[in-house]
Amino acid sequence: MTKIASKGLTKTQINRFKKMLETKALEIRVNLQSSSAAKALARGDEPPDLEELPGQSHEEWIFLNRNNIEVMFLREIDEALDRIEDGDYGTCLECEKQIALKRLEAVSWARYCVPCQEELSVEQEPPERVRSYRG
Numbered sequence: 001m002t003k004i005a006s007k008g009l010t011k012t013q014i015n016r017f018k019k020m021l022e023t024k025a026l027e028i029r030v031n032l033q034s035s036s037a038a039k040a041l042a043r044g045d046e047p048p049d050l051e052e053l054p055g056q057s058h059e060e061w062i063f064l065n066r067n068n069i070e071v072m073f074l075r076e077i078d079e080a081l082d083r084i085e086d087g088d089y090g091t092c093l094e095c096e097k098q099i100a101l102k103r104l105e106a107v108s109w110a111r112y113c114v115p116c117q118e119e120l121s122v123e124q125e126p127p128e129r130v131r132s133y134r135g
């Protein structure tokens with residue numbers, strides 16, 4: 001008997017999402033490796049406190065901040081790949097319902113179904129610095 005890895009998704013679908021996630025993760029890793037500053041970010045758990053660095057140019061700040069977001073994104077993708085391994089992929093972490101296939105097609109690393117994500121994004125505002133920074 002073949003074991004169904006995740007309820008609601010076929011093995012073929014899961015394999016396809018896995019490929020998508022792996023491709024995306026690779027893309028981000030390649031981007032990050034193009035800079036030594038980003039490499040430091042990718043290695044460390046905590047991003048450097050950029051406000052403490054004297055003489056940091058705006059361009060560098062934007063660059064580092066963007067890479068920091070990429071690193072966080074990469075972690076989300078890695079988590080999704082872990083969920084595939086565990087057979088939990090496609091299940092909302094909040095309500096444990098099946099995440100709509102359409103959503104997974106668009107956001108293959110999605111952790112939550114649409115209603116849960118909407119509720120969470122109200123609570124979790126983006127970091128102040130990302131939001132308020134304007135040239």
Ligand SMILES: [Zn+2]
Pocket residue numbers: 092093094095096097112113114115116117
């Ligand atoms: Zn949910």
